[in-house]
Amino acid sequence: MAFHHAQQVEALNERLSSLKDINVSFEFFPPNSPAMEETLWGSIERLAPLKPKFVSVTYGANSGVRDRTHKVIERIHAETELQAAPHLTLVDASNDELRELARQYWAQGVRHIVALRGDVPAGQPNPNRYAADLVKLLKEEHDFEISVAAYPEVHPEATSAQSDLVNLKRKVDAGANRAISQFFFDIDAYLRYRDRCAAAGIDVEIVPGILPVTNYQQLLKFSDFAKIRVPNWLHHMFDGLDDDPATRKLVGANVAIEMAKVLAKEGVNDFHFYTLNRAEMSYAICHALGVRPGV
Numbered sequence: 001m002a003f004h005h006a007q008q009v010e011a012l013n014e015r016l017s018s019l020k021d022i023n024v025s026f027e028f029f030p031p032n033s034p035a036m037e038e039t040l041w042g043s044i045e046r047l048a049p050l051k052p053k054f055v056s057v058t059y060g061a062n063s064g065v066r067d068r069t070h071k072v073i074e075r076i077h078a079e080t081e082l083q084a085a086p087h088l089t090l091v092d093a094s095n096d097e098l099r100e101l102a103r104q105y106w107a108q109g110v111r112h113i114v115a116l117r118g119d120v121p122a123g124q125p126n127p128n129r130y131a132a133d134l135v136k137l138l139k140e141e142h143d144f145e146i147s148v149a150a151y152p153e154v155h156p157e158a159t160s161a162q163s164d165l166v167n168l169k170r171k172v173d174a175g176a177n178r179a180i181s182q183f184f185f186d187i188d189a190y191l192r193y194r195d196r197c198a199a200a201g202i203d204v205e206i207v208p209g210i211l212p213v214t215n216y217q218q219l220l221k222f223s224d225f226a227k228i229r230v231p232n233w234l235h236h237m238f239d240g241l242d243d244d245p246a247t248r249k250l251v252g253a254n255v256a257i258e259m260a261k262v263l264a265k266e267g268v269n270d271f272h273f274y275t276l277n278r279a280e281m282s283y284a285i286c287h288a289l290g291v292r293p294g295v
């Protein structure tokens with residue numbers, strides 16, 4: 001039995017060492033202090049040689065700081081060769097404003113947008129506008145490349161898993177070119193979701209969103225909010241490390257590399273990293289996937 005398991009591990013590692021044509025993308029958020037700004041640009045500089053397919057910059061819906069997303073996008077365009085995709089949410093803008101913004105983005109050379117609804121602020125009525133509407137609106141303005149969000153463990157507000165899947169289909173039918181998944185640790189849930197998408201005729205990549213874990217307590221809060229299952233084994237991995245960031249980082253990198261191995265074995269070619277503006281962990285996982293400078 002032990003021998004058999006060792007063979008499986010060896011097979012996974014062998015497969016990892018023979019991977020070709022893996023695409024990666026990196027997600028950043030706009031910094032809100034000079035120190036965080038420095039961290040972000042250091043990370044972009046470190047990750048750029050890995051030639052990501054694109055990098056994306058989140059947008060803090062309802063915070064009135066869309067400008068911060070634009071600034072980061074502009075600087076990436078000015079200083080690097082990277083394709084930079086702004087995230088755009090519709091909850092806090094009228095359709096006219098969104099159309100105007102789409103025109104501005106196109107004029108500035110933006111060709112790829114991550115189109116989202118955004119979270120409806122607590123206490124506000126549901127606007128009854130959805131990401132599929134934004135995809136349609138953007139496509140009407142220009143032929144943008146569009147990425148949308150997908151939820152292997154179901155979006156918390158969805159009435160059912162099936163209706164959430166139908167929603168993804170609507171976004172793809174409206175013109176989305178790829179779906180980026182919410183982060184997850186339950187690999188089976190992701191793989192089942194991918195199968196269900198294929199069966200529903202959703203013919204774009206469901207790119208797994210990988211969240212390299214460094215701050216476990218924060219992860220627990222995110223996961224609770226987004227209704228992401230945190231398996232017992234993950235609790236066990238990080239148990240007792242609350243005051244030990246160095247070990248947490250090593251464990252987090254190991255967890256993410258193991259996940260990437262299994263996903264790659266299951267035929268996943270595209271990986272999206274929630275970098276939280278830090279390069280180190282994403283860089284290590286890319287290295288393990290054979291994504292290296294100059295390759």
Ligand SMILES: Cc1cc2nc3c(=O)[nH]c(=O)nc-3n(C[C@H](O)[C@H](O)[C@H](O)COP(=O)(O)OP(=O)(O)OC[C@H]3O[C@@H](n4cnc5c(N)ncnc54)[C@H](O)[C@@H]3O)c2cc1C
Pocket residue numbers: 057058059060061087088089114115116117118119120129130131132148149150155156157158159163164167171180181182183209
């Ligand atoms: C990769 C990724 C990046 C993100 N980036 C950002 C960001 O930069 N800024 C930010 O604020 N948030 C971001 N989010 C979070 C996202 O805005 C929230 O999860 C939001 O609550 C849903 O956005 P959506 O685009 O998935 O919405 P939608 O696809 O519109 O779905 C929202 C909910 O409505 C349901 N629904 C859809 N259509 C209908 C309909 N016709 N009738 C009834 N129900 C319907 C869906 O099932 C789902 O439950 C991101 C999420 C992901 C996965």
